[in-house]
Amino acid sequence: MVPMALSFGQLCMRCRSLFCTKTLAVTWQHSNQVQYCSTVIGEPAKTLNGSSFISKNHTSQSRQRWQHKIFFQSDLTVKHLATEATEEKGPKTDVVAYKSPLLPIKDTLPATESQASVASISLGDYVDKSETLSKLVQLGVNLWKLEQKPNVGSMLLRLDFNRDVAPRLLFLKEIGVEDSRLGYIVTHNPYVFTENTENLQIRVNYLKSKKFSPETIASMVSRAPYLLNFSVKRLDNRLGFYQQQLNISASNTRNIVARLPKLLCGSLEPVKENLKVCEIELGFKENEIQHIVMAVPKVLIANKRKLTQIFDFLHNTMKVPHQLIAKFPQVLNxxxxxxxxxxxxxxxxxxxxxxxxxxxxxxxxxxxxxxxxxxxxxxxxxxxxxxxxxxxxx
Structure with a gap:
């Protein structure tokens, strides 16, 4: 009984291993392997000591499960290859989503390995073969975190350090980003390597035109790595949104965004919801909300449940009035x-x-x-x- 069970496991492992093949021929092989597994699993049940080893019903169920699993894996592989093909069509200007430029694969990497998806392997295995990965590690980039991002592994393996990586790093240094922050920025935003340096400069120039100092811009980019991936139009819309929603001056808007640059990068929905919570549920007046946000910008993106829980305890248990909470808004954080x-x-x-x-x-x-x-x-x-x-x- 045990040898037979092992044989089924080995057959299935053989079928599954074909989905990890490192050539583009993998999609052609799926249909043949599905038929092969279906044929083997569908063989007549063996007998042992005059009794059926596997019942007909059990065989049928096993066959269905394996076919479902194989077709599922096949579908994933086909989708992956389709994604790879789509990404190589070329980048679009000022698009936030991942854009992989059409770059040649490094000669130091075997062709079969460079074509494979790196989602199932560790980028650490390629450090000795890739100049790009090796130098990024020296900068303090966390490869493990990069592996968690879709398609980033394959994108990094395609980059040439001198042509694609070095100019972007040099640009970040030129706008005032410290060397110690480069690793953090790349770890959280490897897509900066897909951005045209001219577009990056345009966005920096825009921020300067809005009277953000060079030191402030460098600090904002260091703390919000995705900032320069957004178009000028988006940055302008965000600044206008906060100024209008809070009914504050341009100077106060700059102050809030400079202290919490994530406000320019994240979704506006949590911000809108928190402003409604402060006004409707918590009962703060407009001038009180303005004071709270200018003192503690993080209130705009704070967890709604935490915000209401703290306010409820302060106001209803400790009997602290609204104006006193607004005077010391740090308590909400x-x-x-x-x-x-x-x-x-x-x-x-x-x-x-x-x-x-x-x-x-x-x-x-x-x-x-x-x-x-x-x-x-x-x-x-x-x-x-x-x-x-x-x-x-x-």
Whole structure:
């Protein structure tokens, strides 16, 4: 019984191994292999000691399962090859999605390996064969993270370092990006190598025209690697959106975006939703929302559940009014557990007093920003050990 079972496993492994073939002939072989597996699995059931080894019904079910699996893998392979062919049609200007330029495969790589999908292998295996990968590793690029991005492995293997990589890295250095940030940028945005350097320069010039300083632009690109992959039209629309939605000046808009450049890269839907939450659900006025966002831009993309949970505790449990929360908006960017533990400890000690018009006032800023030891000494007039013991009772 065991040898027979092993033979079925080996046959199936032989069929499956053909899908990993590193030549384009793999699509032609699928139909033959499907027929071969179907024929073998459909052979008459063997008998052992006068009894049927596999029932007819079981054989039929096994055949169906293997055929389904083979056709599924075949479909994936065909889709992959179709994607490869589509990507090599050439890049489009100012398109955010991945664009793979038609580049020759490096001579140092075997033809069969360069044509294969690298999704199932480690890029580390190619470091010694690829000058591009070798030098990217020296820059601090995380190859493991790059492997998680669709088609990036095959794209990198096609790049020539001197022609495709070096000019983009040099451009980043020329606009002020520090060497220590190059690895981070490439790890998070390898598609920068598919961008025309002229387009990159156009986008930098646009930001300069909007009065972003060179130092600010370099900082923004270092923290939001996808920034320069977006067209001037998109960048302009985003800046206009924040200025209009928040009803603030161009200067304040620049300030917000410079501190959180991800606002120019991500989806606008979470931003729109959070603005509605602040106005409708939380009940803040327009000027209060403006102050909150200018002080803590991250509120625009904060988790909605966390935002409402913190506000509910501050306003309904701690009885802190809207204007006081707006005055110290950093509290909305703090961990909920931190606020809850500290407030309950102060309440236990009879010191939870947040009204600035009354004695022994404790500001929200001090409540959430002070380290534990300073919080205990200055605000709670207790020891750190007392606070830790109290936390265990919660």
């Amino acid at each position: 703090t961990k909920y557990l931190r606020i809850r533990e500290r407030h309950l400890f102060l309440k236990y000690l009879g010191k939870a007093q947040y009204d600035p018009a009354l004695p022994n006032y404790i500001s929200l800023d001090s409540l959430v920003t002070l380290p534990d030891e300073t919080f205990c000494t200055n605000l709670a007039s207790a020891t750190l050990e007392d606070f830790y013991l109290f936390q265990k009772t919660l």
